[in-house]
Amino acid sequence: MRIRFVVLLSIVLVLTLKSLDHTMEHFSSTREFTRSSNPEFLVGGATRYVDFFNEMMLNRISEYLFQQVPEIKHFSNFIAKRDSAVHFVYYIESYPDPKSSNPYKKEYYEVYVGESHTDHQVRWNTFLVRKDFNGILVRDHLNFDVITLEQWRRNKDTQQ
Numbered sequence: 064m065r066i067r068f069v070v071l072l073s074i075v076l077v078l079t080l081k082s083l084d085h086t087m088e089h090f091s092s093t094r095e096f097t098r099s100s101n102p103e104f105l106v107g108g109a110t111r112y113v114d115f116f117n118e119m120m121l122n123r124i125s126e127y128l129f130q131q132v133p134e135i136k137h138f139s140n141f142i143a144k145r146d147s148a149v150h151f152v153y154y155i156e157s158y159p160d161p162k163s164s165n166p167y168k169k170e171y172y173e174v175y176v177g178e179s180h181t182d183h184q185v186r187w188n189t190f191l192v193r194k195d196f197n198g199i200l201v202r203d204h205l206n207f208d209v210i211t212l213e214q215w216r217r218n219k220d221t222q223q
Contacts, residue, residue, distance in 0.1 A: 098147045152179040159194045
């Protein structure tokens with residue numbers, strides 16, 4: 064009985080990893096950094112082995128976020144072309160906390176998007192993905208505020 068459970072769990076894990084590979088196929092330079100041979104992800108600023116649930120959530124968040132914000136793919140491509148020693152990186156900084164009184168902390172995943180150098184990381188943006196996958200906000204680090212995706216796009220266009 065126990066062997067059947069382990070085999071079933073292994074099959075589910077392989078299918079999930081294949082799904083993650085499908086999501087990441089356009090981010091080939093990212094794949095090595097975000098999912099290595101000893102599946103580690105950067106979570107909350109520290110390296111941590113990801114359990115099955117976290118990996119599935121990262122996969123779902125990635126699919127939704129990359130579909131809704133094509134600018135992330137452009138940024139990833141820019142990083143890949145610019146320097147082989149610099150890698151595109153994204154990870155979940157925080158998960159929704161049902162006990163929080165802050166509506167952003169209560170309802171959203173906070174996703175770090177940036178670049179990784181050999182000795183440091185540089186944040187490009189932080190996206191807040193609603194836990195029901197029905198909205199994305201952007202943390203404005205210059206003004207210490209949260210803005211809509213549309214506002215971010217307008218601001219981004221005026222800054223270029």
